[in-house]
Amino acid sequence: MDLHGRTAVITGASSGIGLACAEQLAQAGVNVTLGARRTDLLNAAAARIRAAGGRAEAVTMDVTREEDVERLVARARDVFGGLDIMICNAGFGYYGTVEGTPGEVMRRMMDVNFMGTFYGARAALPIFRAQQHGHLIFVSSIAGRRGVAQMSGYSATKAAQAVFAESLRTEFAGSAIHISTVFPVSTETEFRMAMDRDYGHTVEGLGPSQSMAHVAESILACIRRPHPEVYPYALSRGLTVMNALAPAFTDRFVRRYGRRRKTHA
Secondary structure, rough: OOOOEEEEOOOOOHHHHHHHHHHHHOOOEEEEEEEEOOOOHHHHHHHHHHHHOOHHHHEOOOOHHHHHHHHHHHHHHHHHHHOOEEEEOOOOOOOOOOOOOOOOHHHHHHHHHHHHHHHHHHHHHHHHHHHHOOEEEEEOHHHHHOOOOOOOOHHHHHHHHHHHHHHHHOOOOOOOEEEEEEEEEEEEEOOHHHHHHOOEEEEHHHOOOOOHHHHHHHHHHHOOOOOOOOOOOOOOHHHHHHHHOOOHHHHHHHHHOOOEEEEEE
């Protein structure tokens, strides 16, 4: 895809991977519409992009409200005249056993991580169908391909994104409507800080990590040349193969290199 002059909508775009995507897409000549809940960070991000010569709009919204997602997409079309790329990125996590995970937290994770993605697809796909092209991108997690100990709820929501994308890919196979799922490993974003702020704990461990910029670069490359699945940390693709061939061994492997809960006083 020739990116110059295209229009992208990004959820969870006030920080982290979403913001890194917005910045890199804008540098490539894409008109970006940023959606998130934190108005101050969102407006500051859009202002920085415009100051650097890009075109950006900011919309305060909540991905758990379908009308907000529709309003976000409508703003992009009103301001920039279309929609070519929809990046469903908003998400959060919780670390704990099943019995230690409050039901309301699990419901919120499902609402944000999966329903926010579902609403993004519902808003974008009618437009893509009408124009017969477009690219829908879900930012999942490697935990969506191989569950992680004590992050069962989070892993389940991310797996839901992945299977949702597989179904849509089958539906649009052979067309110019592309569906891609991104599976980052641990990324240095506000993910852990948000967990600490909201729930009083975070996680640490031995597993691999990557930068926000690297994930955004991988997404940009996928937009230019669409792929069904993107593994920004290339070796993590092997984990999915190992899990299919030797699930019991992979259980022990993941447990050994998994995350640990860290509670702050």
